[in-house]
Amino acid sequence: MKKLHLGLPKGSLQEATIDMMKKAGYTVRVSSRSYYPTIDDDEISVRLIRPQDMSRYVEKGIIDAGLTGADWVKEAGSDVRVVVSLVYAKQQLTKVRWVLAVPEDSAIRSVTDLRGKRIATELVNVTRQYLAERGVAADIEFSHGATEAKAPDLVDAIVELTETGSSLKANKLRIVETIMESSTLLIANHHAWLDDWRRTKIENLAMLFEGAIIAREKVGLKMNVPNGALDEVLKRLPALRKPTISTLSEGAGYAIETVLDETVARKITPELKRAGAEGIIEYPLNKVIL
16 A cells, blocks of 8 residues: 655644644544554554654655744755645744844844854754845854753853744843744655655645644634525625525525634624524634635
C-alpha cells in the first residue's frame, strides 16, 4: 500500500496541530514516549519532528510533507514546495511575530542603535539577514532557550517569538521592531509533489486543514421564519454566499440555514428573534470548504 510520510511539529504547536487535524477529520493519537503517533488513515504515516528541523527533512525527501513555521523554512533556507499557509498558533488563530526586544529602560530605540551590540536569538540567520539589509553590524549569538532572561545582563537585545507579547512584558522587555511574521505552512518535497498519488493526497490534506481553520471562527445557524417575516429576517442575515431557504410543509413558512462568523451570530440572534425568526439553532462546524 502506498503511504504518505507526514511530519507533525513537536513542541508548542503539537497540541494545536492535532486539534486542527481532528476538526479536519483525522484522529491522531500520541504516546508520551513515542515520536511515532498513530493516525486513522492507512495511507498516511506520521512522526513528530521539531519545527526547526522539519523543512530540511522535507527537502531531502526523508518525509514527503510536513507542518512547520514559515520562520523555520526561511531560517534553514530550505528548497521546498509551500502548499498552503495555515494561520493558527499555540493560543490563537493568528500569525506569530519574531520581534526585536530590549529591556524597558534600554537606550536602544531602533534597529540602527544595535551597531556593535550583542543579540541572542534562536533565529540567527533571519536576524543576521534583517540587520545586514539595514547596514547594521552586530554580534548575533544562538540562544538554546530562556532567551528572555538573557537581557540585560548577558546581551543587549533579543529576537524572540511572541504571539501575544505578554511574556515579554512579564520579563520587563520592550518591543523595538518586528523582524518577521510567521504562520504555519504545509510544505512538500518537490519530488513527492511530482508524484500524482502523493500530490493528490497532500492537496486533500491542504483543503481539509484549511477548511478546519476557517470553521473555527464560524458557526451554522438555522431557524424557521413565518411567511410574513422573511424579508425582515433576511435583511439581518449575512452569509458566506446566500442563505439556504426551504419551504416548510403546509405553507407554514420557511426554514433558513446559513454559515457566519460566531461573533456576528451572537450579535444578530436577538435581532433575528425580534424580526420573527423561531426555533433558532446555532451549531459548531468542523470544516468550511470554500
